Amino acid sequence: xxVGSLLAADLVIAVLAAAGWLGGGAASAARRRPxxxxxxxxxxxxxxxxxxxxxxxxxxxxxxxxxxxxxxxxLSLAAVLVAGPRLLRTPGDPRSVAVPLLFAGYANSxxxxxxxxxxxxxxxxxxxLAVAGVVxxxxxxxRALNARPSRAVSRAAxxxxxxxxxxxxxxxxxPAAAPAVPHDHEYREARTVGEPTRRFTLTAGTATVSxxxxxxxxxxxxxxxxxxxxxxTVGDVLEVTLRNRDIARGxxxxxxxxxxxNSQDGVPGVTQAAVLPGQEFVYRFRADQAGTYxxxxxxxxDVGVRKGLYGVLVVRPAPVTGVDVTVPVHTLSGLPLxxxxxxxxxxxxxxxxxxxxxxxxxxxxxxxxxxxxxAAIDGSDLQGPTSLVDTAVxxxxxxxxxxxxxxPATPVALxxxxxxxxxxxxxxxxxxxWPVLDPLTYGAASPAPWSRFDREFTLVLDRGLDLxxxxxxxxxxxxxxxxxxxxxxxxxxxxxxxxxxxxxxLVVHPWHLHGHHVLVLxxxxxxxxGSPLWLDSFDVRPGDVWVVAFRADNPGMWANHCHNLAHADxxxxxxxxxx
Amino acid sequence: MRKALVIVTTVLLxxxxxxxxxxxxxxxxxxxxxxxxxxxxxxxxxxxxxxTLLTTLFAVLAKAPGRxxxxxxxxxxxxxxxxxxxxxxxxxxxxxxxxxxxxxTIAGLHALNGxxxxxxxxxxxxAARKLAHPVPADTTPVTVREGEPA
Numbered sequence: 172x173x174v175g176s177l178l179a180a181d182l183v184i185a186v187l188a189a190a191g192w193l194g195g196g197a198a199s200a201a202r203r204r205p206x207x208x209x210x211x212x213x214x215x216x217x218x219x220x221x222x223x224x225x226x227x228x229x230x231x232x233x234x235x236x237x238x239x240x241x242x243x244x245x246l247s248l249a250a251v252l253v254a255g256p257r258l259l260r261t262p263g264d265p266r267s268v269a270v271p272l273l274f275a276g277y278a279n280s281x282x283x284x285x286x287x288x289x290x291x292x293x294x295x296x297x298x299x300l301a302v303a304g305v306v307x308x309x310x311x312x313x314r315a316l317n318a319r320p321s322r323a324v325s326r327a328a329x330x331x332x333x334x335x336x337x338x339x340x341x342x343x344x345x346p347a348a349a350p351a352v353p354h355d356h357e358y359r360e361a362r363t364v365g366e367p368t369r370r371f372t373l374t375a376g377t378a379t380v381s382x383x384x385x386x387x388x389x390x391x392x393x394x395x396x397x398x399x400x401x402x403x404t405v406g407d408v409l410e411v412t413l414r415n416r417d418i419a420r421g422x423x424x425x426x427x428x429x430x431x432x433n434s435q436d437g438v439p440g441v442t443q444a445a446v447l448p449g450q451e452f453v454y455r456f457r458a459d460q461a462g463t464y465x466x467x468x469x470x471x472x473d474v475g476v477r478k479g480l481y482g483v484l485v486v487r488p489a490p491v492t493g494v495d496v497t498v499p500v501h502t503l504s505g506l507p508l509x510x511x512x513x514x515x516x517x518x519x520x521x522x523x524x525x526x527x528x529x530x531x532x533x534x535x536x537x538x539x540x541x542x543x544x545x546a547a548i549d550g551s552d553l554q555g556p557t558s559l560v561d562t563a564v565x566x567x568x569x570x571x572x573x574x575x576x577x578x579p580a581t582p583v584a585l586x587x588x589x590x591x592x593x594x595x596x597x598x599x600x601x602x603x604x605w606p607v608l609d610p611l612t613y614g615a616a617s618p619a620p621w622s623r624f625d626r627e628f629t630l631v632l633d634r635g636l637d638l639x640x641x642x643x644x645x646x647x648x649x650x651x652x653x654x655x656x657x658x659x660x661x662x663x664x665x666x667x668x669x670x671x672x673x674x675x676x677l678v679v680h681p682w683h684l685h686g687h688h689v690l691v692l693x694x695x696x697x698x699x700x701g702s703p704l705w706l707d708s709f710d711v712r713p714g715d716v717w718v719v720a721f722r723a724d725n726p727g728m729w730a731n732h733c734h735n736l737a738h739a740d741x742x743x744x745x746x747x748x749x750x
Numbered sequence: 751m752r753k754a755l756v757i758v759t760t761v762l763l764x765x766x767x768x769x770x771x772x773x774x775x776x777x778x779x780x781x782x783x784x785x786x787x788x789x790x791x792x793x794x795x796x797x798x799x800x801x802t803l804l805t806t807l808f809a810v811l812a813k814a815p816g817r818x819x820x821x822x823x824x825x826x827x828x829x830x831x832x833x834x835x836x837x838x839x840x841x842x843x844x845x846x847x848x849x850x851x852x853x854x855t856i857a858g859l860h861a862l863n864g865x866x867x868x869x870x871x872x873x874x875x876x877a878a879r880k881l882a883h884p885v886p887a888d889t890t891p892v893t894v895r896e897g898e899p900a
Contacts, residue, residue, distance in 0.1 A: 179838055186831060197820055315816045535846035565845055588846055607845065677841030
């Protein structure tokens with residue numbers, strides 16, 4: 172069982188336990204003794220099973236189980252100790268066990284709410300608020316059931332509830348001194364990189380584009396989705412003028428995966444101001460990394476990219492030989508892009524398919540009809556790639572894979588989620604059952620360039636209630652906080668930095684650090700044994716623990732965020748800065 | 751206070767009706783996206799829980815019988831379960847993010863639980879009306895106890 176499904180199972184069992192106790196309490200209040208006993212037995216069974224799931228989660232990593240061990244376990248234990256003995260006795264009135272059973276239900280519900288609303292890090296504040304809630308609910312039930320507790324018990328309950336409430340609120344409200352990203356900085360001037368050798372102009376504006384024969388309202392660069400493909404050869408100096416015609420919320424250009432100087436990174440409010448209608452901004456940087464990259468707006472990025480403000484950036488080491496095709500996959504208004512394309516390719520021709528995922532979710536790509544190699548991932552060439560047949564690849568949101576093969580005499584087709592996108596002729600192959608390539612075990616290994624780390628950060632990804640904004644929201648969180656309250660990570664130039672990224676949530680988080688490529692060290696405790704993987708976008712699946720490292724060699728203030736852009740908008744964004 | 755209880759249960763019932771409408775809005779919005787269910791999410795995660803708590807508070811203040819108070823708070827639990835079902839259904843996708851039969855089965859429970867919740871609210875509403883307008887014939891006037899600490 173994967174840790175991800177264990178997390179889901181634990182949640183279901185916790186709901187069953189809480190519902191069992193509460194239902195038992197209600198049944199006994201209605202004097203239905205057999206039903207009450209049956210439901211309580213379900214709750215007891217669920218509690219026992221939960222002890223197993225919590226233990227398994229704790230073994231997978233303390234991050235997954237902390238609040239379950241420290242808050243849920245004591246509350247569940249109290250529930251069993253209070254409700255259990257009462258059930259065994261057979262007094263005259265079945266209503267007499269209603270309050271203990273309801274107490275058990277409240278205790279389990281409170282623990283469940285802690286996990287769902289503020290699970291990580293386990294905090295005394297959340298625990299005390301849970302206790303306050305349980306005591307209050309029990310006291311109210313006690314009164315409502317007309318079986319009034321003695322004055323001493325009432326007073327004790329009141330004192331405990333108020334004390335827990337006050338202390339809990341105090342602890343929860345105390346600001347954790349989040350040194351927010353300084354916003355008073357001036358945007359630094361672009362570095363001089365020499366005279367431009369490649370000039371482009373991108374004009375952002377609303378447009379109507381045709382997709383699969385339907386007219387779709389979009390936001391587009393130069394009136395087309397995707398925007399123009401920008402190409403360069405290593406050594407070129409690119410100058411890209413961005414103009415905004417009528418995107419009221421502003422646009423920028425972020426060079427996804429291209430480790431440009433900080434001032435050219437295109438993050439509004441951090442490296443530049445958003446370009447508003449009528450304004451322009453000139454990006455200039457040297458193309459010194461070969462490979463497949465893409466550009467997109469980083470202003471209102473969730474809506475902007477989804478509506479079409481993206482395009483491909485390809486930097487080649489030398490002029491093209493053979494066939495070189497880019498396949499930027501996107502979903503525009505529910506319709507898949509690009510349109511299917513068929514071109515005959517002469518047998519023996521080398522073909523390179525540059526696959527780009529510009530959506531916010533993972534896509535599955537399958538190449539049928541020829542053995543192929545994965546030559547590069549996220550722009551970086553792999554070492555010793557072996558030949559693959561009947562194998563699919565999963566590309567995370569924002570990620571790129573370059574597949575290379577020699578065209579055979581028979582047709583070849585690329586399928587994306589089962590849809591043929593590029594082919595050299597008719598191919599009818601079912602690719603749905605193919606195994607998926609694990610890049611961590613693909614290619615030839617070489618020793619890690621570093622053995623010690625100067626800085627270590629752990630990022631625990633989860634969901635949680637965020638009360639810091641104007642309106643409360645159920646945010647996507649990092650270490651229990653949501654943007655802009657996540658403390659920035661501070662590194663010094665030259666540091667070797669190690670990230671441990673843990674996904675406690677039930678959804679995939681494609682992680683993306685700007686300005687740097689990270690080397691994958693391990694996933695779920697298993698070291699990467701294949702070719703060194705220098706990634707800028709990687710899927711941290713539910714229950715996953717990724718350990719990655721990089722050299723801090725590109726000073727500035729960098730966004731470090733989930734590339735499911737809706738998650739980034741909902742709080743899952745932080746910053747890496749240099750001291 | 752009993753009239754107020756009837757009013758607030760009516761509002762809660764209307765919120766539930768709208769919640770079904772918003773679910774349909776989400777299902778038929780084109781292009782489908784996470785934003786399609788925004789109204790449904792806000793109503794489910796904020797409006798309905800708040801109204802449920804208000805109903806329970808009014809039931810306690812109106813000195814309603816324990817059964818009615820219990821029924822009044824029940825939708826809160828069901829709504830939490832409702833949110834968890836949606837989370838689990840969204841999480842039960844294959845590696846490329848497509849739905850799986852298991853995930854869709856879980857998603858089906860979201861509809862069933864919704865039907866149960868709306869039935870509970872209808873019962874609460876009816877009980878509240880009965881409490882506010884006890885059958886006039888051959889009943890003794892209800893003595894309203896006042897000033898008792900809640």
